[in-house]
Ligand SMILES: Nc1ncnc2c1ncn2[C@@H]1O[C@H](COP(=O)(O)OP(=O)(O)OP(=O)(O)O)[C@@H](O)[C@H]1O
């Protein structure tokens with residue numbers, strides 16, 4: 017009888033996991049403060065809203081730092097997800113984040129806050145435009161968000177092509193870029209997408225907001241053939257379906273249709289992951305397969321702030337994905353992270369992760 021074939025499992029060594037997950041997006045320093053109604057009125061802000069800053073809001077950022085006891089958090093959708101993934105992975109420098117910030121004090125704080133969690137940052141730091149900021153004004157149980165992208169909008173593909181930064185791209189096996197970055201540097205997205213395809217790695221994006229499907233259709237559809245995993249919520253999925261005339265309101269059907277769109281290297285079918293708030297998460301794998309995954313129910317009285325729930329879900333999902341876990345376990349980790357984050361203010365988490 018012939019000797020049994022011994023297949024030696026490759027143990028993930030420290031080196032293998034380092035920098036395994038690469039994120040690129042809009043870094044924003046979140047500045048949160050508890051304010052009174054009067055302060056919101058001064059800037060014409062609604063108590064529960066998320067807007068982009070206009071010129072009249074710009075003096076507000078320095079002002080809240082002077083007037084209130086503020087908290088600083090390294091934010092922005094992609095950076096939030098990368099931080100949550102890093103937190104769940106535990107081992108420092110498992111993740112890398114790239115984006116554009118300024119040569120200013122807020123930029124220093126942002127870098128420090130992201131690195132505190134263990135993320136390796138490789139920011140493009142330029143001096144023309146200041147660091148992007150997001151004011152989170154808490155008033156009772158309401159939360160008014162006012163974001164000024166500033167430097168985040170100024171990312172350049174030339175930064176990604178620098179030797180040391182490209183080495184970080186090559187080191188990774190998984191890439192995640194939220195759709196918001198389509199408005200900033202589609203060239204950078206395509207560069208990473210093609211690298212992933214050519215090397216059999218995993219490229220992931222997020223629909224991120226209805227306006228991206230509606231108005232950034234061209235760069236989104238250029239990237240789509242390279243997307244192995246696409247995230248989004250039900251509203252975003254519907255907006256995509258309307259733009260592409262799918263003529264259906266069935267979210268599962270929409271997920272399957274998106275999963276079936278043309279793909280380079282079609283041997284790996286595209287996966288589309290759609291969250292639906294307090295309802296089950298749907299996952300389409302290619303055009304014919306659909307699975308439904310229960311969330312972790314939470315009593316309404318325990319919900320503090322649902323902002324960042326989607327970002328946290330993605331972070332939890334990615335943490336298990338890069339460890340090679342099956343999709344079912346990835347979704348469970350996503351639901352765990354989302355459940356934890358909605359019981360806290362903002363996209364924040366405790367020091368230690370207790371997830372197993
Ligand atoms: N009311 C809720 N009860 C329990 N879990 C919830 C609730 N809302 C959200 N979640 C959790 O958060 C995940 C993501 O939620 P959702 O689909 O609302 O994301 P989202 O709309 O992108 O959120 P946001 O844009 O505020 O970050 C859900 O899959 C679920 O696990």
Ligand SMILES: *[C@@H]1O[C@H](CO)[C@@H](O)[C@H](O)[C@H]1NC(C)=O
Pocket residue numbers: 210213214215216217280281
């Ligand atoms: C498909 O994947 C293979 C190996 O994973 C790679 O060599 C090839 O270039 C890829 N094709 C495209 C279009 O990127």
Ligand SMILES: *[C@@H]1O[C@H](CO)[C@@H](O)[C@H](O)[C@H]1NC(C)=O
Pocket residue numbers: 224225226249250251252292293
């Ligand atoms: C999905 O996300 C969008 C922002 O892209 C948000 O406006 C919407 O309320 C979310 N939908 C649900 C059902 O949570």
Ligand SMILES: *[C@@H]1O[C@H](CO)[C@@H](O)[C@H](O)[C@H]1NC(C)=O
Pocket residue numbers: 093194195222223224225247248249289290291325326327329330
């Ligand atoms: C990304 O995907 C998640 C989960 O599918 C979704 O809930 C969220 O709204 C998206 N968010 C951003 C900001 O990219």
